[in-house]
Amino acid sequence: xxxILFPLRIIYKIYFLLYFVLSLIIFFPIFKFLLSKEExxxxxxxxxxxxxxxxxxxxxxxxxxxxxxxxxxxxxxxxCSNHSSFIDPATLYAIFPQYFVFTGKKExxxxxxxxxxxxxxxxxxxxxxNKMGALKSFKKMMEVIDNKHPLVILPxxxxxxxxxxxxxxxxxxxxxxxxxxxxxxxxxxxxxxxRLQRSGLFKGKASPGIAEVIIHPLISTAGLTRKDTEALxxxxxxxxxxxxxxxxxx
Numbered sequence: 001x002x003x004i005l006f007p008l009r010i011i012y013k014i015y016f017l018l019y020f021v022l023s024l025i026i027f028f029p030i031f032k033f034l035l036s037k038e039e040x041x042x043x044x045x046x047x048x049x050x051x052x053x054x055x056x057x058x059x060x061x062x063x064x065x066x067x068x069x070x071x072x073x074x075x076x077x078x079x080c081s082n083h084s085s086f087i088d089p090a091t092l093y094a095i096f097p098q099y100f101v102f103t104g105k106k107e108x109x110x111x112x113x114x115x116x117x118x119x120x121x122x123x124x125x126x127x128x129x130n131k132m133g134a135l136k137s138f139k140k141m142m143e144v145i146d147n148k149h150p151l152v153i154l155p156x157x158x159x160x161x162x163x164x165x166x167x168x169x170x171x172x173x174x175x176x177x178x179x180x181x182x183x184x185x186x187x188x189x190x191x192x193x194x195r196l197q198r199s200g201l202f203k204g205k206a207s208p209g210i211a212e213v214i215i216h217p218l219i220s221t222a223g224l225t226r227k228d229t230e231a232l233x234x235x236x237x238x239x240x241x242x243x244x245x246x247x248x249x250x
Contacts, residue, residue, distance in 0.1 A: 009204075009207065012208065013196075013201055015059075016196065019055070019058055021113070023051070023058065024051075024055075024114065027047070027051050030047055031044065031051075032116060034047060035116060035117075035120035035121075036120070038121065038122075044122060048093055048117070049093050049094065052089075052091075052094045056090055056091065060208025060209070061195050061210075062210055063091065063095070063213065064210050065212075065214075066213070066215065067215030067217075068095075068215060070185065070216065071096065071185070072183070072185075072218065073098060075182075076144075076147075076148045076149060076151070076180070077150050077182050077183045077184065078150070078151055078152075078153060078173060078184045079092065079187060080155050080240070081154055081188070081189055082154070082188055082189055082240050082241075083154040083156045083158065083159050083167075084164050084198075085159065085192035085193050085195060085197065085198070086196055086198070087192050087196055088154070088192055091211050091213055092152060095213060096150070099150075100150040100152055101122070101141075102118075102123040103123065103126055103137070103141065103151065104118055104126070105128075105158065106128075106129075106133070108125060109125055124140050128157070138172075141176060142180070145182060153172070153173040155169040155236070160198075163193045164190070164247075164250055165248075166240065166241050166244065166250070171229055173233075173236075174221075174229055174232045174236060175226070175229055177221045178225065181221055181224075183220050184218065184219040184221065184232075184236060185215065185216070186215075186219060186239045186240050187240070188214045188216070188240050188242070189212070190212045190244060190247055191210055191211055191212045195208070195209060219239065
């Protein structure tokens, strides 16, 4: 079976990459125009949602979402998801109806074309190796929350090599939620690693299919203080990991 699947996976990865690049090139002039001014960011967000669906569906990836009723409106909250594949941001854009701001690692600014989503100022790049840069990013996150927008943080910070097993969570996400006293919405993406696993051309899983996303009930931070950071971080990790443990035993 592996002998049969091996060439199919390579073909799919090549198709996936070519389709992503070509579709992004087509949308790029629109993104460049909409992201050139801050007042256009909400319109850019809507176009990104359309692009995310076009990219996913054109790659043979279809959404199955559980827990949409847990999404709240008209108030800031933190969206925390596991990070198991490069398609994770696209599935989140496809799911959430309201404008939100994404955080990402500093290295994204070097990615061809894709960097425009972060270097334009709409989303936030975080440089964990630069204290001044990290502080600047932290202030921007606070502004997003003050403007009553949801903020997306992937607490693992990167895609674990052994996904779907969760990586270690950074404390920044829960610290922000506690400081601003906003709820956390945990999200588990259970099958994205199967659609496109972190690896080279000749390794890892890759196939069209279902992208299953589970949106858990909100975790309140009301009344919590800095001393509760570790306990909250552990709880968040357990909630996000529960479906993965049930499905894969990780």
